[in-house]
Every structure is written in structure tokens, then in C-alpha cells.
Amino acid sequence: MINNVTLTGRITKDLEKHETNKGTSVVNFSLAVDRRRKNANGDREADFISIQAWGLTADLLCKYCGKGSLIGIEGRIQTRNYENNQGQRVYVTEVVAENVTFLDSKKSNGQQGGYQSNGYQNDNYQQPFDGAMPFDDGADDVPF
Template identity: 60%
Template sequence: MINNVVLVGRLTKAPDLQYTPSNIATLSNSLAVNRNFKNQNGEREADFINIVAWRNTAEVIANYCGKGSLIGVTGRIQTRNYENQQGQRVYVTEVVAEQVTLLESRNSQQGGQQQNQGNFGNQGGNFQNGNNQGYQSPFDNQYQTPNFGKDAQQGSFFQGQTTNPMDISDDDLPF
């Protein structure tokens, strides 16, 4: 059976790291993930997906991310249920984050200029839950973190591209 989820989105609130009675780090948050299409008003909508992280993954999110941080999450969907105080059965579906990738520098999160110094705070990072506690950067010192925002003209990964290739009219759709 396969249960894999890959998400890229922004944290909707500041991370709140907590510990279980057995001293295991845990973190619950939600990720705002833009939809790939626009609504009838021409605006993009987002889905708010609950995520849960444990151990090292939770600590990395708490230490290096804030509200609005752009992160990539690889994990699995999990459902659980409990009985609330009114005696009703409540079902919860969430993504358990097994791997987190930091997709923007701290400077760009704070609105500052990004500097390519190759230190931990200025580069994207890849962190896994489990025994691999080290930092693995998908970028080395000679590359800047790509800018996947709408400003395609200012040093973006899609430099020089001025139109969105996904903007098509409803008449062009086969359904």
C-alpha cells in the first residue's frame, strides 16, 4: 500500500513546540497550499492542511520557521478519532511530516535582501525525522535559493518569463 504526500505551502501560524510526558517533541500546525487554478473571480484559493511533526522534524520547524514560512513537507496522511466532551465522535485527518525542506531564507521571510553566505540561516535545508539528525542542503554556496514567487522579472527561477503559461480561457478546456 502507498500513503505518500508531498506539499509545498506556508505555515499559517507561529510554530508551537510541545513535549509529550515521555519528552518527545511534537508540533501541530497547518499549511496554506495554493490551488493550481483560479476561481470565477480570477483569484487563487488555498487549502489549509493540518500537519503534525514529531522529534527532530518538529524541532527544526520550531527553531527555523515562523508564521508564513515557505516549506516543503513529505509525509503520510493519518486519520484518528476521539470522543469530545459532549460525547460526540470527532474524526481528524492530518499529514504526518516525515521530512521538511526549508524553501526560503530567513532574510527573505523577514523582507530583507538575501545574501549568499552559505550559512545555516541563509540557505534552504532538508531535514528528516528519525536517525538522520544532520543538515542536508539542496543548495551549495554558489547558488541562491530560487524565488518561486510571482515576481518573474527580479532574479526568479523563471527569469524573463512574463506570462503565466497556465492562464487559458474556459473555451480552451475540453470539458
């Protein structure tokens, strides 16, 4: 069975990191992901996808990214449920980030682009998109 998700989008709000009772970092946020095709008015629409990151990945996201940061996510879809204050069962579907690539950064610390986190302590700095031009793969531009 395959449960694999790959997304590229922008973080929709500033990140707030929390810790579990055992001290594990976790951050929940939304990622705005543009749709490939334009709507009838010629505008691009976006989907807002719930993301959850744990451990070192959560720490690094909060340190280097913020609202508007462009990131790439590789992960898996998970569903969970809980009972709210009104006693109703609430179901949540989200992407659990297993790999994150920072394609730019909100922080003004000179760290622009390219840090990739796989959630492990031996992460290395990479700059795979350094100097890359934005790519627009709009359906209107396809020659066939």
C-alpha cells in the first residue's frame, strides 16, 4: 500500500511550536498550494492543506520559516479524531511532514533557500534551488 504526498506551497500564518508531555516538538499549520489550472476568470485558486511536523523538522520550520515561506513537503496522509467540548466526534485529515525542503525563508538572517530537513539529527545544508527561476506550468501555456 502507498501513502505518499508531495506538495509545494506557502505557509499561511506564523508558526507556533508546541511540545508534548515528553518534550517532543510539534507544529500544525496550513500550506496554500496553487491549483494547476486557472478558473473561469483566469485566476489561480489554491487549496489550503493541513500539515503536521514533529521533532527536529518542527524545530527547524519554526526557526527558519514563517507566514509566506515557500516550502516543499514530502509526507503521508493521516486521519485522526477526537471529541470536542460539545461531545461531538471531530475528524481531521492532515499531511504528516516527513521531509521538508525550505525553498525560501521569511527570516532575515541571510539564510536564503535550500535547507532540507528529513527530521533526523544529521541533516545537512543543501541549496538545490539556489538561483532557480520561478516556473509557471499553467495549462494555457502547454503547446499540445
